[in-house]
Amino acid sequence: MIEQKGILQFQDKPVSVFGMDLKSGNPAPEFRAVNLNWEEISALETTHGKVRIIASLPSLDTSVCDLETRRFNQEAANLGSEIAIIMISADLPFAQARWCGATGVNRLLLLSDHKNMDFGQKYACQIIEARILRRAVFVVDQQEILRYADYMSSLGNQPNYQAVLHEARSLLDKK
Numbered sequence: 352m353i354e355q356k357g358i359l360q361f362q363d364k365p366v367s368v369f370g371m372d373l374k375s376g377n378p379a380p381e382f383r384a385v386n387l388n389w390e391e392i393s394a395l396e397t398t399h400g401k402v403r404i405i406a407s408l409p410s411l412d413t414s415v416c417d418l419e420t421r422r423f424n425q426e427a428a429n430l431g432s433e434i435a436i437i438m439i440s441a442d443l444p445f446a447q448a449r450w451c452g453a454t455g456v457n458r459l460l461l462l463s464d465h466k467n468m469d470f471g472q473k474y475a476c477q478i479i480e481a482r483i484l485r486r487a488v489f490v491v492d493q494q495e496i497l498r499y500a501d502y503m504s505s506l507g508n509q510p511n512y513q514a515v516l517h518e519a520r521s522l523l524d525k526k
Contacts (some may be wrong), residue, residue: 354479358504368485369468373500379403379474381493384439384462387448394462394470395495396521398435399415402517402522403491407476407484408440408507411450414484415441417472419509420456427458434519441465441483475502486510490518498522 355500357365373380374479395403406423407468408416420431423436424436430436439462440447452480464470464477471477488510490499501510 354484355475357455359478359485361478361506362482366481367479368471368475369477369479372475372502374498375497375500377497379489379495379497380472382464382473383467385444385466386463387451387461389442389444390511391466392462394437394439394460395491398437398460399495400493401433401435402493403489403520404434404436404459405489405491406436406438406510407470407474407487408422408438408488409478409483410440411442411447415507415509417450417454419486420459420461421454422509422512424456424458424488425490426512428453430519435460435525437462439464439484441455441468441471457476488515490515490521490522 352366356367361365381484385391401425412479420438427436437460441464444463468477471484478485486503492498
């Protein structure tokens, strides 16, 4: 497997990521992850026919991930049922469920990549040394084509919410 060495800092040390960054226009890789009920699902198949926003997070227990997930939950209320928002981290499903219960987040599909790191490896998000995911966001259209891919240059950076939401909404207009 190809590694990108030293592209990010984690705890003031350079770290490596599995794989090469994905590019818009390519097929979105299907990935398996575990939902809050500990059921392993195929994420794109489960949300087939919808526009998908997929956000990769280091951990819900960090302030930036907390803020980002709450923001996408808030935005989901205005997007309608044709857009699915998937938040994925390496947090265990019971930790994700606890966090959702404490914050009232209920409009998103939260998935854990802890078990197999299938998403992390296929989307070039797994930080090898820490076995967590780097922050990134993707928009996948109804035909499983990647239409937007943005990898944050630092784990503490938030995505460009306006650009992500604009891309997702514009895909609905193209139907």
